[in-house]
Amino acid sequence: xxxxxxxxSAAVALGLAAGAAMADTTKVGFVYVGPVGDGGWTYExxxxxxxxxxxxxxxxxxxxxxxVAEGPDAERVMTQMALEGADLIFTTSFGYMDPTINVAKxxxxxxxxxxxxxxxxENVSTYSARFYEGRAVQGTIxxxxxxxxIIGYIGSYPIPEVIRGINSAYLHAKKVNPDVQFKIVWAFTxxxxxxxxxxxxxxxxxxxxxxxxxxxxxxxxxxAQAAGNVITFGQASDMSEYAPKPRVSSIIDDWAPYYIAxxxxxxxxxxxxxxxxxxxxxxxxxxxxxxxxxxxDVKAAxxxxxxxxxxxxxxxxxxxxxxxDGSAWLAEGEVADDGTLAGMNFYVEGIExxxxx
Amino acid sequence: MDLSAINPVLLIASLMVAATPLLLAAIGELxxxxxxxxxxxxEGMMIVGAIAGFATAVESGSPLxxxxxxxxxxxxxxxxxxxxxxxxxxxQVASGLSLTLFGxxxxxxxxxxxxxxxxxxxxxxxxxxxxxxxxxxxxxxxxDIILYFGIxxxxxxxxxxxxxxxxxxxxxxxxxxDAAHALGYKVLKIRLLAIMFGGACAGLGGAYISxxxxxxxxxxxxxxxxxxALALVVFASWKPWRALLGAYLFGGVTVVQLNLQAAGVAIxxxxxxxxxYLITIIVLVILSADKSNAPASLGRNFxxxx
Numbered sequence: 001x002x003x004x005x006x007x008x009s010a011a012v013a014l015g016l017a018a019g020a021a022m023a024d025t026t027k028v029g030f031v032y033v034g035p036v037g038d039g040g041w042t043y044e045x046x047x048x049x050x051x052x053x054x055x056x057x058x059x060x061x062x063x064x065x066x067x068v069a070e071g072p073d074a075e076r077v078m079t080q081m082a083l084e085g086a087d088l089i090f091t092t093s094f095g096y097m098d099p100t101i102n103v104a105k106x107x108x109x110x111x112x113x114x115x116x117x118x119x120x121x122e123n124v125s126t127y128s129a130r131f132y133e134g135r136a137v138q139g140t141i142x143x144x145x146x147x148x149x150i151i152g153y154i155g156s157y158p159i160p161e162v163i164r165g166i167n168s169a170y171l172h173a174k175k176v177n178p179d180v181q182f183k184i185v186w187a188f189t190x191x192x193x194x195x196x197x198x199x200x201x202x203x204x205x206x207x208x209x210x211x212x213x214x215x216x217x218x219x220x221x222x223x224a225q226a227a228g229n230v231i232t233f234g235q236a237s238d239m240s241e242y243a244p245k246p247r248v249s250s251i252i253d254d255w256a257p258y259y260i261a262x263x264x265x266x267x268x269x270x271x272x273x274x275x276x277x278x279x280x281x282x283x284x285x286x287x288x289x290x291x292x293x294x295x296x297d298v299k300a301a302x303x304x305x306x307x308x309x310x311x312x313x314x315x316x317x318x319x320x321x322x323x324x325d326g327s328a329w330l331a332e333g334e335v336a337d338d339g340t341l342a343g344m345n346f347y348v349e350g351i352e353x354x355x356x357x
Numbered sequence: 358m359d360l361s362a363i364n365p366v367l368l369i370a371s372l373m374v375a376a377t378p379l380l381l382a383a384i385g386e387l388x389x390x391x392x393x394x395x396x397x398x399x400e401g402m403m404i405v406g407a408i409a410g411f412a413t414a415v416e417s418g419s420p421l422x423x424x425x426x427x428x429x430x431x432x433x434x435x436x437x438x439x440x441x442x443x444x445x446x447x448x449q450v451a452s453g454l455s456l457t458l459f460g461x462x463x464x465x466x467x468x469x470x471x472x473x474x475x476x477x478x479x480x481x482x483x484x485x486x487x488x489x490x491x492x493x494x495x496x497x498x499x500x501d502i503i504l505y506f507g508i509x510x511x512x513x514x515x516x517x518x519x520x521x522x523x524x525x526x527x528x529x530x531x532x533x534x535d536a537a538h539a540l541g542y543k544v545l546k547i548r549l550l551a552i553m554f555g556g557a558c559a560g561l562g563g564a565y566i567s568x569x570x571x572x573x574x575x576x577x578x579x580x581x582x583x584x585x586a587l588a589l590v591v592f593a594s595w596k597p598w599r600a601l602l603g604a605y606l607f608g609g610v611t612v613v614q615l616n617l618q619a620a621g622v623a624i625x626x627x628x629x630x631x632x633x634y635l636i637t638i639i640v641l642v643i644l645s646a647d648k649s650n651a652p653a654s655l656g657r658n659f660x661x662x663x
Contacts, residue, residue, distance in 0.1 A: 034577075035465065035575070035576035035577050036576075037465065037468065037469070037472045037575065037576045038575055038576065039472055039473050039575065067577060152619070183619045183620075183621075184618070184619075185615050185618040185619050186618060187615075189580075191575075191577075191580075192580045193566075193571045193573070193575050193578040193580070194375075194378075194566055194570055194571055194578065194579075194580060194582070195580070195611060195615075197570060197571045198371070198375055198611055198612055198615055199615050201371055202371070202612065202615040202616050202619050203619055205364060205367045205368075205371065205616075206363065206364075206616070206619050206620065217575050217578075218473065218573055218575070219571045219573060219575070219578075222475070222571055222572055222573045223571075225475075226478070226572070239473075241473040241474070241475065242475075352621055353621045356625065
């Protein structure tokens with residue numbers, strides 16, 4: 001981070017003199033919530049950044065700042081990037097939503113892309129992946145594999161993206177195992193290995209033998225491995241170093257094609273504000289290889305769910321589904337609309353506990 | 358709500374594990390501050406210890422060797438601080454802060470090739486009969502050796518500071534370095550040794566996170582524990598046993614909080630998260646009546662000519 005800062009400040013100093021010469025390079029900025037070496041969420045975004053560099057070579061210049069706290073700090077970092085001549089800025093965490101909108105107002109000529117949010121503007125696009133499709137696959141495996149019927153879930157922040165994942169995993173675990181129970185803890189952080197490890201240990205101590213995580217580090221995987229007979233799923237990145245057990249499968253975010261396409265759009269001048277939400281079918285959500293620790297029939301069931309979602313024949317939220325309080329949400333055969341999913345703030349029927357406010 | 362899901366024995370056992378890095382770092386810093394030096398670089402020394410210990414354990418296959426390397430790395434980094442503040446007379450607050458920033462950057466650089474690697478396991482000790490006892494077995498006799506080392510270190514520091522000549526000299530230097538100098542004690546040398554001790558302890562604490570508590574290497578994995586250790590020293594009003602108590606309190610809050618959540622108790626997380634700091638503030642207010650606690654020369658630089 002320090003080096004990048006240094007280099008970017010140097011670039012500003014040079015930029016005044018060499019502005020004309022540099023006009024044909026497109027500058028793309030990335031704001032990361034964790035370190036690029038987290039092995040999860042931020043790591044995958046950085047892979048996307050590297051893919052952009054590989055694709056366009058000299059025509060593009062990328063800068064990134066890692067470990068940017070969600071809040072005012074983010075606004076400062078984005079403003080700095082825009083001032084330094086970035087043409088396109090990817091802000092890669094939910095909590096950057098309002099800062100992105102604020103900064104975008106001040107720089108109408110800079111294009112912004114905000115991951116996982118729902119606020120757009122003339123020069124602000126949003127993009128996200130349908131992680132819940134992957135959660136459906138995980139839920140299926142989890143429901144089959146659990147022996148204690150207790151599945152632990154480490155949530156980060158109670159935002160729609162995370163709640164969607166919990167609901168999707170629960171529905172599909174329940175479908176194959178009616179006795180399944182979810183224990184959910186909120187870590188209130190995206191990245192804090194010690195806390196994530198503690199959360200995993202607590203869940204295991206309370207009887208969970210499957211751990212699902214929606215935080216970014218591999219610490220829960222390590223905790224599960226130390227505990228022994230527990231299975232986990234890689235989050236955001238494959239985390240295959242923990243395969244074949246505890247990690248039995250994973251959700252892999254593949255941002256590279258999207259980042260390349262959007263950078264090209266800026267170069268061509270065809271960039272327009274849009275809302276992209278792609279899933280398994282479009283390749284934005286990948287399912288990591290299901291390891292041999294999973295019996296063949298369970299693996300087949302999981303892959304069937306994956307394929308059905310990929311070709312669009314099945315939607316993870318297909319009725320009948322009730323909300324937690326028992327009121328009807330989706331009727332038989334009805335499929336959830338994207339608007340409700342994007343703002344999802346309720347548990348489905350059967351999940352215990354309240355969503356923290 | 359199902360409190361019966363919480364196993365108090367396992368809760369206390371994991372609480373002790375969560376508290377150990379904090380305890381190690383705090384005991385080290387306590388000695389440093391008793392010598393009249395304020396080193397705000399605990400976080401930086403911890404994270405460098407975390408990666409140095411991790412890398413050594415991975416390369417050598419021995420977690421114990423990893424801890425030794427972590428202590429050496431923490432002490433080495435603290436020497437940098439000692440040179441800046443004791444010999445170059447730099448401001449201690451600024452030097453400490455920059456040590457933290459430097460440590461975070463350096464550890465990220467050192468750790469490049471260690472992301473995603475699993476360290477060799479450090480086994481828990483197992484004493485026949487004792488470890489198998491119900492309740493006390495898992496709490497008292499089922500941990501790794503470093504956890505016991507932390508408690509033993511607390512006892513040793515307490516004894517040395519209170520009863521030994523070395524402790525008296527150290528405290529004299531911290532209370533009034535001019536008087537200690539006039540008595541013929543080598544203020545800078547004593548402070549240098551205290552700083553190195555603090556660095557070694559912080560390094561151990563960091564390695565405990567990367568080798569036992571988590572166990573893996575990720576950038577920035579200490580995530581603020583060094584800062585809590587600093588607050589803890591003040592909370593403990595520079596008394597080793599209170600530091601132990603405070604570490605269990607601070608470390609315990611996270612574990613208890615997660616346990617309550619998993620059991621379905623809806624206490625807003627914010628209350629539990631702020632409770633240790635709230636307690637610190639209350640303790641500070643109470644202690645403010647008693648000025649004798651903080652070493653009088655804390656944070657002041659010493660030069661023999663003045």
